[in-house]
Amino acid sequence: MLNLGILAHVDAGKTSLTERLLHAAGAIDEIGSVDDGSTQTDSLALERRRGITIKSAVVSFAIGGTTVNLIDTPGHPDFIAEVERVLNVLDGAVLVVSAVEGVQAQTRVLMRTLRRLRIPTLVFVNKIDRRGARHDGLVREIADRLTPSVVAMGSTAGLGTGAASFTPFDGAPAFASRLVEVLAEQDDALLAAYVAGEEVPYARLRSELAAQTGRALAHPVFFGSAITGAGVDALMAGIEELLPAAQGDPGGPVSGTVFKVERGRAGEKIAYVRLFSGTVRTRDRLRFGGDREADGRGEGAGPETDGPGEGADRPVAGVGREGKVTAISVFDRGGAVRCPSAGAGRIARLWGLADVRIGDAIGLPGKAGPRGHFAPPSLETVVVPRRPADRGALHLALAQLAEQDPLIGLRQDDLRQEVSVSLYGEVQKEVIQATLLDDFGLDVAFRETTTICVERPIGTGEAFELIGTDSNPFLATVGLRVEPSMRRAGRGSSRDQAGAEGSTEFRLEVELGSLPYAFMRTIEETVRETLRQGLHGWQVEDCVVTLTHSGYWARQSHMGGGFDKSMSSTAGDFRNLTPLILMTALKRAGTRVLEPAHRFRLELPADTLGSVLPALARLGAVPRTRTPGPAGEVEVEGEIPAASVHELEQRLPGLTRGEGVLECAFDRYQPVRGQVPERPRTDHNPLNRREYLLHVVRRV
Incomplete structure (x- = not known):
C-alpha cells in the first residue's frame, strides 16, 4: 500500500497525469480530458467547467504488487489549504513540472514544504511533446531552484514534437557516475569509494538511491508526457521501486x-x-x-x-x-x-x-501530523445575499463550506446581520460564489476584499473590579493583566504564530482553590473569545493574560430551599464581567496593528528594471537584493505588503512586456504604515462601558 500525492503549479498537467496513470494501470478504460471535464478526480461541476482542481480527490490503482491510493491536489495557490491537509497523510509524492514553463512560483513553495516535512518525492517533467520543451537546462533549473540532490533518470528524444520520448538509463557509466556523486553526499562508504576511484556495483547504487529517496535526501527526475503517455511507464516503475510503502500494524490500536x-x-x-x-x-x-x-x-x-x-x-x-x-x-x-x-x-x-x-x-492521537505548512489566508470579504430573505440560509451554507475547508474562516456580525469569510485570493471568491449558487441555490455578491491585520500589545496594562461594589453590577471579582508575549519573533510575527489562538497564553496569579474550576474555565474561554477583537477590531496575538484577582459568592438559597440567583455567583457573571476588565487592561497596555507582509522574488528583463522599481516603491515594496540572471534577466527579492500583491500581479505584465515572473509567499506581520485600519466590531463593544452594560444588563 502506498498513499501518493500528485502536486504541481496550476496547469502543469497533474490531473492529466493522474488520468494517464489510471489508464496505464488498467483502472480506467478511457482517458478523461481536463478540457472536456471528463476526468476521474475533477468530480465537481465547477471543476469541470473551469478546468482546474479545487478539491483533493482520491483514486486507486495497482502497480505490480503495490496498491496505490493517489491523491490529486489543487495547483492554484488560492486552494493551498487542500494541499496542506493532504501532506499529513502521504507516504510519497510526485511533483509535476512543466517542460516548457519550468520551475514556477507554486512549484518552489511545494518543494520547500515537501523537503521540510521529509516526504519522499519524485519529480516528473511533463509536456515534453510541447514546443519549447527542455531537458538539460531544466534539470539544472530544478537543481538550482528546487533541490540540488536531483538525478535525471533517463534521456529524451524528439523534444517539442508529438513523437517525443523518454528512455530510462540502465547502468550507463555516465549515469552511474552521476548517481555516485549525488548519493556520496549522504553515504560515507560511497564517498570513500568515490574518492579512491573504486567501481561501485550498479545494483548497490540503485539500492542506495531507493533508500535515500525514501528518506527524502535524493530526488529522481523523470520526463514524459501525460497526453501521449511517453515516460509514464518509467515513472510507474520508479514509484514502485523508489517510494516507500505505507507502514502500520493492522492489529495495533486505532x-x-x-x-x-x-x-x-x-x-x-x-x-x-x-x-x-x-x-x-x-x-x-x-x-x-x-x-x-x-x-x-x-x-x-x-x-x-x-x-x-x-x-x-x-x-x-x-x-x-x-x-x-x-x-x-x-x-x-x-x-x-x-x-x-x-x-x-x-x-x-x-x-x-x-x-x-x-x-x-x-x-489514539499519535500521528495527526504537523500543522501550519503554509500561510494562513490574509484576505477577508463580506458575503451579501442578493435576496435579504436568504440571510439564514447563507449562514448555514457557509458553515457547511467551512467544515470542508477550515481555513475559510467565518466571522458572524450579529449587529449588522453580516457574514465575513477569509480567503487566499480572488479565484477562491469566485469559486465560493459559484458553489453557493450551484449547490445551495443562493445568489450572493461580495464587498471589496480587505487585508486581515492583527493587533499586538505594546505594553503592560492591568484592571480589576471587586464583587459587591456599586460600580460592579456582576457577582464576580475579576482582575487581569495584559502584556506582550516573550515569544515575539523580532520585528515581526512568523506565520506559525500569526493569528493562532495558541498565541494567547493564559496564566494564573491566584490560588487554584480560590475559584471553582467552572468559573476559572469561563474566564479563560471569555478571554480568548474577547481577544478576537482588539482595540481596533483585529484579533490580538502574541499576548499573555494573567488572572490577578478572583472572587465569588457561593450558592445561596431562600429559606424554602430555592436557589437565589441574586445572592449567588454564576458563570454568566464572569462571562459578562471579563470583557470589561480585559479591554480596560488592553487599553492601558496599548496595541499596535500589524499587516501581513510577503517575501517576493521577481524575475524580469534587465531593461525593464527602471520602470518596475518605481512601481514597487509606490506599492510599499522594499527590494532587498538584486541578482543578475541568465539571458539578460535580473532577479529582485524583497518584501511587499500583502494588500499590494494583487495590484502588482495585475501591473507586472504591462511593466515587463509579459515576461516578468512573480513569486510571493507570506513572511511575517509588520507594523502598518500610515493610517491605522479599523475593523467594525461584531460584539457589544466592551470598550464603551455604558453601551456594553445597556446591552448586557439593560442598565448602566
Whole structure:
C-alpha cells in the first residue's frame, strides 16, 4: 500500500497525469480530458467547467504488487489549504513540472514544504511533446531552484514534437557516475569509494538511491508526457521501486487523521481518514477530536470488544467526541468500494461520525501530523445575499463550506446581520460564489476584499473590579493583566504564530482553590473569545493574560430551599464581567496593528528594471537584493505588503512586456504604515462601558 500525492503549479498537467496513470494501470478504460471535464478526480461541476482542481480527490490503482491510493491536489495557490491537509497523510509524492514553463512560483513553495516535512518525492517533467520543451537546462533549473540532490533518470528524444520520448538509463557509466556523486553526499562508504576511484556495483547504487529517496535526501527526475503517455511507464516503475510503502500494524490500536470531510447526497458527513495503525470495522464506536483535545496519556491501549465476531459494537479508545461507524469504503482500482473494515495504511471513507471535523485525530492521537505548512489566508470579504430573505440560509451554507475547508474562516456580525469569510485570493471568491449558487441555490455578491491585520500589545496594562461594589453590577471579582508575549519573533510575527489562538497564553496569579474550576474555565474561554477583537477590531496575538484577582459568592438559597440567583455567583457573571476588565487592561497596555507582509522574488528583463522599481516603491515594496540572471534577466527579492500583491500581479505584465515572473509567499506581520485600519466590531463593544452594560444588563 502506498498513499501518493500528485502536486504541481496550476496547469502543469497533474490531473492529466493522474488520468494517464489510471489508464496505464488498467483502472480506467478511457482517458478523461481536463478540457472536456471528463476526468476521474475533477468530480465537481465547477471543476469541470473551469478546468482546474479545487478539491483533493482520491483514486486507486495497482502497480505490480503495490496498491496505490493517489491523491490529486489543487495547483492554484488560492486552494493551498487542500494541499496542506493532504501532506499529513502521504507516504510519497510526485511533483509535476512543466517542460516548457519550468520551475514556477507554486512549484518552489511545494518543494520547500515537501523537503521540510521529509516526504519522499519524485519529480516528473511533463509536456515534453510541447514546443519549447527542455531537458538539460531544466534539470539544472530544478537543481538550482528546487533541490540540488536531483538525478535525471533517463534521456529524451524528439523534444517539442508529438513523437517525443523518454528512455530510462540502465547502468550507463555516465549515469552511474552521476548517481555516485549525488548519493556520496549522504553515504560515507560511497564517498570513500568515490574518492579512491573504486567501481561501485550498479545494483548497490540503485539500492542506495531507493533508500535515500525514501528518506527524502535524493530526488529522481523523470520526463514524459501525460497526453501521449511517453515516460509514464518509467515513472510507474520508479514509484514502485523508489517510494516507500505505507507502514502500520493492522492489529495495533486505532490511530488515524481526518484530512477531508464531504457531504453525501442525503447531507450526511463522510470523513476521509488515513489510518496509521489498527483496523476500523463497521459498528465500531470511534473517539475522535483535534490535537488540543488529546490528553496525551494514551488511554486505551487498543480496541475493546463486547462480543465475538465481526460487526459487534466495539468502543475504540481515543480523544474528544465519539461516533458510531455506520459504513466504510476504501479505494480500489479507480474508485471507492464498500467494505466491512479498513486497516492500517489505508485511506478509508467513514460514515456515521456526525461531529467529525477536518484535522481530528481518530482513536489514539499519535500521528495527526504537523500543522501550519503554509500561510494562513490574509484576505477577508463580506458575503451579501442578493435576496435579504436568504440571510439564514447563507449562514448555514457557509458553515457547511467551512467544515470542508477550515481555513475559510467565518466571522458572524450579529449587529449588522453580516457574514465575513477569509480567503487566499480572488479565484477562491469566485469559486465560493459559484458553489453557493450551484449547490445551495443562493445568489450572493461580495464587498471589496480587505487585508486581515492583527493587533499586538505594546505594553503592560492591568484592571480589576471587586464583587459587591456599586460600580460592579456582576457577582464576580475579576482582575487581569495584559502584556506582550516573550515569544515575539523580532520585528515581526512568523506565520506559525500569526493569528493562532495558541498565541494567547493564559496564566494564573491566584490560588487554584480560590475559584471553582467552572468559573476559572469561563474566564479563560471569555478571554480568548474577547481577544478576537482588539482595540481596533483585529484579533490580538502574541499576548499573555494573567488572572490577578478572583472572587465569588457561593450558592445561596431562600429559606424554602430555592436557589437565589441574586445572592449567588454564576458563570454568566464572569462571562459578562471579563470583557470589561480585559479591554480596560488592553487599553492601558496599548496595541499596535500589524499587516501581513510577503517575501517576493521577481524575475524580469534587465531593461525593464527602471520602470518596475518605481512601481514597487509606490506599492510599499522594499527590494532587498538584486541578482543578475541568465539571458539578460535580473532577479529582485524583497518584501511587499500583502494588500499590494494583487495590484502588482495585475501591473507586472504591462511593466515587463509579459515576461516578468512573480513569486510571493507570506513572511511575517509588520507594523502598518500610515493610517491605522479599523475593523467594525461584531460584539457589544466592551470598550464603551455604558453601551456594553445597556446591552448586557439593560442598565448602566
